[in-house]
Amino acid sequence: MWKRRGGGQDGHTDSETVLRSNDTPLASIAHPTDPLTTTLQLYQNVASPTTEQKDNGPPMLCRENPDFWAISPTYFKRYERPRKIAALTDWTAYEHPEGALYFHHESKNIFTDASLRTPAVLETISGLVNSFTYFVEANGIDLDPSTELVLDLEEAGEDKGRCGYYLVDHENRSIFWLDEFEKADLPDWNEVPGGLYNLVTPPTSSSEKITQDLVDELRDMLTHALGDVSTSPLSTIESTEDELKTMLQAVTAAEKQVGKLAPGSMCLLSRFMHIRARHRFINFHGQPAARLGRNQAIYDESDGRSYLITLLSPMLFSAPEVHLRMLRDIYVDQIVYAMHINKVISRLNNEWQEFILYATVLLNANVAVLAIQSVDDGGADGTRTPVQISSYLSIAMSIGSIILGLLLVRQNRTKGKESAPEAMRFMSRHSLEILAILYSLPYALLMMLAFVGSFSFLCFDSTSLVTRLLVGAVCVVITALIVWCIWYAWESSGHESWWKSAFEKLVASVPQEQIMSTSEHAEHGDERRAVDGEGSKGGSWRLFAMFRAKRDSMDSERTTV
Incomplete structure (x- = not known):
């Protein structure tokens, strides 16, 4: 790396302060003059500091040379420069494995991809190199021989002639600067200790051997x-x-x-x-709160529901809750894994395509019902029967489900192969609850049961008693089976539904002594439960007690470490 030369303030022997950015947290690696106490005091032992240095702090390269500014390696513009071929002196040209051309000053260990074959650019770079060398020598800064300087010259625009720079320390696998560097200038998660070093090694890889x-x-x-x-x-x-x-x-x-x-x-x-x-x-490797699973949240994030989804979820048959859990599972701590989100997108596309098919079948069924001559009597006054009105509603909902499904499939099919950063930007711009509600609309419209109402009016209106009894009995049995299926799904899912939460809040409002007393009556067969109709009350309270004592899930007993 590099170190500051100079005698101690008390006349003792020279001391060295060495910058090792990997030994410090992210908050202090950006620049050695960071005011935090944990930051390495680069200029602690300056010999005979001037009054100006005392007042303005340690020397800064950018302050003394306005043509320089500290940049992140991500902003190195090797892909954005026009190229012109001309004569070249002093510098050695190298070809990057990707095809880009860059130059190496071997004696000073400096790299740049500026168009050095253009005389004006070569002159500018030479002047900047001289300015950098003078700054280092004037301030007594020792750079390790392996340290590399990378220059990013602006050849056009408002900053033409200015040069971004960073220094590479191969020994410690780190990036550092001779100026204060704001962490806010790091564009994304990629700029981390060690991550920056490995990101920028390729431009200088020709000078490094594989070990x-x-x-x-x-x-x-x-x-x-x-x-x-x-x-x-x-x-x-x-x-x-x-x-x-x-x-x-x-x-x-x-x-x-x-x-x-x-x-x-x-x-x-x-x-x-x-x-x-x-x-x-x-994932906080080596930290007390290291993330061991992709669904493990490190930051304190609330899992609460907004009033919007709380109100709409029951009306949409709790479908938004399912999608919200799925979205929160793939978007933990604002981290997105491309492999998992692509699986979710594929699953959603298949789901919507199935709903489109079901809605089409239901649409045909409604049209067939309306085509029955006894149903569509074509009243001259414009009135319509309940059967017709229910079918109209069902047709409207089926069309809505088809259109929404087609739009969602079209929008998300293009996202099937998107990268994790693109998916993260999309999810950060939209509320997960809004997305969950939107994704559940094709299913919810398909489940509005308007066609069931049309069928019921057709079967029970102006029909014989035998028909009503037979169809009614079958409908009751089927309804019971449907309720049983829904109940089983809710119970086995391990997630608390909105109605169960409301029911438990109602039970919690009942005095505990009254519930315990009722439970004791139920266990010991208290004879008073048959007197003055108290038996029915006891049974009712026993139901409350049963729900109160019921375990929510067996998941905790199955969890292993």
Whole structure:
């Protein structure tokens, strides 16, 4: 890395303060002059500091040279520059494995992708290099020989002539600057300790050899990740099994290049290390609250429901609750895994396509009912029978379900292969509850039972007693079976529904002594329960007591660690 030269303030021997960004938290790695007490005091032992330095703080490269500014490696604009071929001196040209051209000043260990074959650009870069060298020497800063300086020259626009920079320390796998650097300038989660280093290693990979330690570290990491994905449905690994197998094969192939300059292999291995660093950071590896499963929330997030979904969920047959749980399961701590969200999108598309088919069948059934001559009597006064009105409502809901289903399928089919950042941006712009309500509309419209009302009017209006009894008995049995199925689904889901929560609140409002007293009467067969109609009251209170004492779920007994 680098260190500050200078004698102690008390006349003692020279001391060194070494910047090691990997040894400090993210809050203090951006710049060695961060005012936090945990930050390395880069200029602590300055020899005979001037009055101006005392007043303005430690020397800053950008302050003394306005043509410089500290940048994140992500903003390095190698893909956005027009290229012109011209004569080149002093610098060595290299070709990046992806095809980009960049230059290396071997004696000063400086990299840039500026168009140095343009004389004006070469002159500008040379002046900036001289300014940087003067700043380092004037302030007694020692840079380790392995430290690399990367320059990003603005060749157009309002900032033309200014140069972004960052320094790379290969020994500690870190990025640092000679200025204060705001964490807000880091664009996303990728900018983490170690992650930045591995992100920017490819432009300078021609100067680095592949080591056996790097290959062994990557092989061990990928082997564990492959096993984790294969055995755990809640793995925090972002890559799929096929992707991990491909990475492992690439690492095995790169092992043959150990000890050699292999820019292509080094570029690929650096990407793998970047993925590893990002994974460790977002899941708090090595911390007391490390995330062990992708559905485990680290931050304190409320799982409460808004009034909107609380009111609409019962009217939509609790369908939004199902979709809300699904969305919250894939969007924990604002982290999205592309593999899992693509599975959810595929599942939703299949679900909506099925609802479109069911709604089409129901639409045909309603049209067939209206085509019955006895139903559509064509009244001259414009009045319609209850059968017709119910069929009209059912047709409208079926058409609504079809249109909504088609729109949702069309909108989400294009998202089937989107990346995790794109999915995260989409979900961060929309409320999960609103999305849950929207995704449940095709199902809810299909379940409005308007066609059942039309059928009931057709069967029970102006029909014989025998017809009513037979159809009524069958309808009662079928209704009981449907209620039983719904009850079983709610009980076995392990999730508390809105009506059960309301019922338990009602039970909780009853004095506990009264419930216990009623339970004792029920257990011992108190003879007074048959006197003055108290038996019915006892049975009613016994129902409350039964629900009060019932366990919600067996999940806790099945949980293993």
